[in-house]
Amino acid sequence: MDVTLDKIRIELVQGDIANQPDVEAVVNAANAQLRSGGGVAGAIHRAAGPKLAEACKPLAPIQPGEAVCTEAFDLPNDYVIHVLGPVYGRDEPAAALLRSGYENALDLAEEHEVSSIAFPAISTGAFGYPMRPAAHAALGTMLTNAPILEHIELVRFVLFDAKAMSIFEDMLAELRDDP
């Protein structure tokens, strides 16, 4: 599914965030120490190689809602933007922190004059954020920011399974019709 809003194309695809060769920046659902781990962070660090962990070391730790940018090393992208999402039920206010994470990633991408960026569904795995409100925060932040983006033309959400994909599709349709 894709939708164009204020000249920004929003794409929803099912797949692997570590295998998106046609976007300039990929977003990592990071941990505070910016180390490898399970889920997205594991896939990104494995594909990028050990230099990514080295590049991350001096930037850690980060706080929920923050984002930092590194090179992408062996990944087929130019940049990795590492976002620490909120742990659901612990880091509050959860929705505002999740939105800040997405917004800070967009700001960094704009600073680096990136035209295409791919996001995973931040916080919805190990951090336990329910998919529907997470999709609302993720897509809502894109819709709010679309009019002020200068360089970004494509925002892709890479969803891991069919359930997440269908929740994001429903949410995008809802927000498009009634922003």
Ligand code: AR6
């Ligand atoms: N590509 C796209 N989406 C994926 C992939 C992938 N390769 N792998 C998992 N997902 P998570 P979080 C989905 O746990 O909740 C890590 O261990 C997954 O199904 O990666 O922000 C870090 O080290 C889920 O919907 O991120 C942190 O400690 C979503 O991506 C912690 O987990 C996010 O799952 C971060 O937790």
